[in-house]
Amino acid sequence: MSGRLNSAQPYAIALFRIVVGLLFACHGAASLFGVLGGAMGGGSIDAGTWPGWYAAVIQFVGGILVLLGLGTRAAAFIASGSMAYAYFDVHQSGALWPIQNGGEAAAMFSWAFLLLVFTGSGAFGLDRFIASRTSSEQVEPAEKRASEPVTA
DSSP: OHHHHHHTHHHHHHHHHHHHHHHHHHHHHHHHHOOTTOGGGSSOOOTTOTTHHHHHHHHHHHHHHHHHTSSHHHHHHHHHHHHHHHIIIIITTTOSSHHHHTOHHHHHHHHHHHHHHHHOOOTTOHHHHHHHHHHHHHHHHHHHHHHSOOOO
């Protein structure tokens, strides 16, 4: 049974990455563009407002990058840090536990993205596609050189 589960691990990580990236991008889009209910009950955050607008940009761009699996580890690292900052700066002062201070989403996103820093994009990520294309292009000339006769 564990053999089957282990073989499905890259696909499970990819599904996890896609869902977390989509939710994070939607959160950023709501804050930046006022869609999906908008920021804090409606509307959007004014451009350049610290820290909300910058957090929303990280959420939107980072969410899309993680969703696509492009630069997953770096995007997840930045997203995890921004959510840790949001939790400790905005929510922690309200109460000790996330359930009490409204910081459940920030805590969950922070830990989810930290996990993706270590696991990578899993299957179906553009990271893997680009890496496999790059490695096959580098191998190809060497194969051609090996098949050509050596002349003195």
